[in-house]
Amino acid sequence: MVEPETLLRVEKLHRAFDVSPPALERLLQRKKRATVKAVDGISFTMRRGETFALVGESGCGKSTVARLIVGLYRPTAGRVIFAGQELARLRSRKAAAPLRRRLQMIFQDPYASLNPRWRVKRIIAEPLRTHRLIVNETALRERVVELLRQVRLSPADGEKFPHEFSGGQRQRISIARALASNPEFLVCDEPTSALDVSVQAQILNLMKDLQRQLGLTYLFISHNLAVIYQMSDRVGVMYLGRLVEIASAEQLFASPRHPYTRLLLDTIPSIEATGQAREPVAGEVPNPIHPPPGCSFHPRCPFAKDRCRRERPELIYAGGTLVACHAVEEGRLPVASGMLRTG
Amino acid sequence: MPEPLLRVENVRVELPIRRNVLTAIDDISFTIGPGEVLGVVGESGAGKSLTGAAIIGLLEPPLRIAAGRVTLAGRRIDNLPSEAMRRIRGREIGAIFQDPLTSLNPLCTIGRQLIETIHTHLDLSPAAARDRALALLREVGIAGAEARIDHYPHQFSGGMRQRVVIALAIAANPRLIIADEPTTALDVSIQAQIIALLKRLCGDHGTAVMLVTHDMGVIAETAHRVAVMYAGRIVEIGEVAEVVAHPRHPYTRGLIDAIPRIGGRRQRLRQVDGAMPRLGEIPQGCAFSPRCPEAVDRCRRQGPNLLPAGGTEAACWLYDKVLLPA
Amino acid sequence: MAEGVFTAAAPVRLAPKLRRVFDSDLWWSFRRSPVTVAAAVMALVIIGGAVFAPWIAPHDPWDPASVSLLDASNPPAWLEGGSWTFPLGTDNQGRDVLSAILYGSRLSLFVGSAAVLLALLIGVTLGLLAGWCGGLTDTIIMRIADVKLSFPAILLALLIDGVVRGMLPRDAQSEIASYVLITAIALSFWVQYARTVRASTLVERNKEYIQAARVIGVSPAKIILGHLLPNVIGPVLVIATINLALAILTEATLSFLGVGLPPTQPSLGTLIRNGNDYLFSGDWWISIFPGVVLAVLILSVNLLGDWLRDALNPKLR
Numbered sequence: 014m015v016e017p018e019t020l021l022r023v024e025k026l027h028r029a030f031d032v033s034p035p036a037l038e039r040l041l042q043r044k045k046r047a048t049v050k051a052v053d054g055i056s057f058t059m060r061r062g063e064t065f066a067l068v069g070e071s072g073c074g075k076s077t078v079a080r081l082i083v084g085l086y087r088p089t090a091g092r093v094i095f096a097g098q099e100l101a102r103l104r105s106r107k108a109a110a111p112l113r114r115r116l117q118m119i120f121q122d123p124y125a126s127l128n129p130r131w132r133v134k135r136i137i138a139e140p141l142r143t144h145r146l147i148v149n150e151t152a153l154r155e156r157v158v159e160l161l162r163q164v165r166l167s168p169a170d171g172e173k174f175p176h177e178f179s180g181g182q183r184q185r186i187s188i189a190r191a192l193a194s195n196p197e198f199l200v201c202d203e204p205t206s207a208l209d210v211s212v213q214a215q216i217l218n219l220m221k222d223l224q225r226q227l228g229l230t231y232l233f234i235s236h237n238l239a240v241i242y243q244m245s246d247r248v249g250v251m252y253l254g255r256l257v258e259i260a261s262a263e264q265l266f267a268s269p270r271h272p273y274t275r276l277l278l279d280t281i282p283s284i285e286a287t288g289q290a291r292e293p294v295a296g297e298v299p300n301p302i303h304p305p306p307g308c309s310f311h312p313r314c315p316f317a318k319d320r321c322r323r324e325r326p327e328l329i330y331a332g333g334t335l336v337a338c339h340a341v342e343e344g345r346l347p348v349a350s351g352m353l354r355t356g
Numbered sequence: 357m358p359e360p361l362l363r364v365e366n367v368r369v370e371l372p373i374r375r376n377v378l379t380a381i382d383d384i385s386f387t388i389g390p391g392e393v394l395g396v397v398g399e400s401g402a403g404k405s406l407t408g409a410a411i412i413g414l415l416e417p418p419l420r421i422a423a424g425r426v427t428l429a430g431r432r433i434d435n436l437p438s439e440a441m442r443r444i445r446g447r448e449i450g451a452i453f454q455d456p457l458t459s460l461n462p463l464c465t466i467g468r469q470l471i472e473t474i475h476t477h478l479d480l481s482p483a484a485a486r487d488r489a490l491a492l493l494r495e496v497g498i499a500g501a502e503a504r505i506d507h508y509p510h511q512f513s514g515g516m517r518q519r520v521v522i523a524l525a526i527a528a529n530p531r532l533i534i535a536d537e538p539t540t541a542l543d544v545s546i547q548a549q550i551i552a553l554l555k556r557l558c559g560d561h562g563t564a565v566m567l568v569t570h571d572m573g574v575i576a577e578t579a580h581r582v583a584v585m586y587a588g589r590i591v592e593i594g595e596v597a598e599v600v601a602h603p604r605h606p607y608t609r610g611l612i613d614a615i616p617r618i619g620g621r622r623q624r625l626r627q628v629d630g631a632m633p634r635l636g637e638i639p640q641g642c643a644f645s646p647r648c649p650e651a652v653d654r655c656r657r658q659g660p661n662l663l664p665a666g667g668t669e670a671a672c673w674l675y676d677k678v679l680l681p682a
Numbered sequence: 683m684a685e686g687v688f689t690a691a692a693p694v695r696l697a698p699k700l701r702r703v704f705d706s707d708l709w710w711s712f713r714r715s716p717v718t719v720a721a722a723v724m725a726l727v728i729i730g731g732a733v734f735a736p737w738i739a740p741h742d743p744w745d746p747a748s749v750s751l752l753d754a755s756n757p758p759a760w761l762e763g764g765s766w767t768f769p770l771g772t773d774n775q776g777r778d779v780l781s782a783i784l785y786g787s788r789l790s791l792f793v794g795s796a797a798v799l800l801a802l803l804i805g806v807t808l809g810l811l812a813g814w815c816g817g818l819t820d821t822i823i824m825r826i827a828d829v830k831l832s833f834p835a836i837l838l839a840l841l842i843d844g845v846v847r848g849m850l851p852r853d854a855q856s857e858i859a860s861y862v863l864i865t866a867i868a869l870s871f872w873v874q875y876a877r878t879v880r881a882s883t884l885v886e887r888n889k890e891y892i893q894a895a896r897v898i899g900v901s902p903a904k905i906i907l908g909h910l911l912p913n914v915i916g917p918v919l920v921i922a923t924i925n926l927a928l929a930i931l932t933e934a935t936l937s938f939l940g941v942g943l944p945p946t947q948p949s950l951g952t953l954i955r956n957g958n959d960y961l962f963s964g965d966w967w968i969s970i971f972p973g974v975v976l977a978v979l980i981l982s983v984n985l986l987g988d989w990l991r992d993a994l995n996p997k998l999r
Binding site: 236276298 | 399400513515516543544545546547548551570571572573574576577610611614615616617618619622624625626627628629631632634
């Protein structure tokens, strides 16, 4: 059997933002420059056809990773290699165009991701016009109708404006636009977080169907673990700009290793836990400008020891998954039973 | 059966806009007992936030209560003049809103906001008010209260700010708290802390809570009873465990089925096609009938009221005893 | 055959569009406000008179052949000594005041609108550039704007006018006087457009639809013109409408001060100035009527601008 190719490789990716106070203030009040390391050394790979999820709470950097991969930000260090090429190295728009055609993005906010003054058909046709994929107007119109049908909207919807649609329908329009240039890879940044539960189910089902029909590869960003469970093959857990665990979805939910992963799984309010009392772990995500030294999770970790305060853990193989935790490496962690009941 | 603390009877909220009058909430009735947590769940546009606003008297004009009554501990509150309502707000009914960032005045220290609230409703000396504020902060779990009472809101994180907002809500020891999406803007791990805090406080003080949210998981963990709203009406109401395990109304069934769960096979999520109708596009009869797999002719002609459905109450003709065979 | 289909299709497509306009909330709010309707009627009357002046003016006041000193200083028709040949009277040279007003408003409106359009062009372009590029470009443009704001509009117009007059020979001056005036007024007004557009651009730039366009690979020029411009131009149009009144007034002021249009191309302001000398000698109609027309024009344009701003404000809907 042919091993599916590696479509995306991310190597030691860094992105820092300068959040210093203005120069005058720094001068007068002796303040220092401040940077936020939004992405602090991320590495992972993705195979063609799989769905890889990045999960974490707000501020963990997952949205920044998404934007780094599609080229909205330039990395401050490290590389993003898509299909053997680095988007960041291509200086001119023309050189980057073939790559951009294959790599598209779906955004979180269905209300802000469509130009309110454009008709839907113009929105969907934009990638086709930009890359001159179809020049003939009639053929263009037909392609737009085909795309609308693919996302289960009617051809007449092309004449309308975005504000005439509900959130779920707008997200379908966004998906149609993303699919216009026949991409292979879609970065989905919290595509259903702003939608109601019943609409979310429609969109997730649609995305799964499209993936099967078109052979798409998804990088799926979310903070909702249940959605990730339904949608993804492999999962990467992020905390304060770093990856703390990478595992297949089954393994992650059946036996989470990293203490933060366990915390996340424990704290999801769920219907199954109706009426149960839970003792939640204390603490909050620290300020990203001054992250804790060593392992950034150690202030909240019940297993933290001295080494955790000094030394940053690297991702190591532990029982089939990648985990960045000293306690796991040293075998100190008891085996946890996750949310999946095996057998 | 103790006398309910809050009684909402046949309330209708209308919105007159440029050319006609839209009905935002159509004839809802429910009760909340003392110390009970009632969850009000529904998707966006269902009218759950408006219900809370109507009860506490914070409907923004031109929205208005067009019919029905709201009684608190036997006393009618929907038709009070604004001054009387203002006294009730805070003292008898407290409120927690979704966004902790905008619920607090960024220009005042939280101590000042707390003490101001305490002063408005309770007759205490300044020193006693400050002591009470400190006690409240400690009760909601803010460490180092003596120092933090003089901090400004921007010096707190999101979760901490929401704790301050909760402290403000319970400051005058109200009997009922209306919590409108209190955890939606917070991270998952903080959500759990805030939910636990709310549960503990309400248990300790015997405060009733009307918890408005779209997150069924939060309701399942926190509430005793739940009311499901759709297009401005209550379609199902009953004990949480019962509604979650055996939903009666087709919409509730669809809603619960659509929620992604962890565990079990990963298959297609059960979906309900279509979307909730917007204000002004609500069909005649039962508002859910266009999307309902079990709709019959009667559903399109006449909208049902809440009918007993063995365990819960559901507004669905399926449960009309007259129709069911003997 | 194809043409027939084409021409038949066009009015059919227009009708539903017209119906949409009359059905819309905008029209409804327009009809609902009697003040706005009155203002619109007034403005239309004056603008109509100005546009069609060459056809409807009873006389041509600037044709030396048709003007005779014998008709000088006639009072308005309804007063003793007046006649309906000159309904609003004549000035000291025998020129018909009504015709002078019609031609004068024409010039006032031309100069005013052209100035506003030029200011829009400069301001919107600079605002878009400043908002989109940020950094040094933004800083430079905004500091230029700040410098400009420290000059009062009239002073700036006087300055430009004076400099150009000094540079050009006399006869060339009259020809291009109106263009110099337009430029001077435009340069006084562009800053508010630039500021508004820059602020809106800063907000819109971070929205996801702009990011989506960048991910697709659309060129920055197309993003700015196709995506940003339609979404930031709204508030600017409202300001422009209200500014039209101000531009006309500025031109009138400059002409009144004698540094605007030359006497051979009088605008309403010049007319007021000319008539000013005779105000206290009893020939009040020479400057009062142009003054009234100017006031009504400015008031109605202002009211229309107010209505437009409220009607387009989504929060008030």
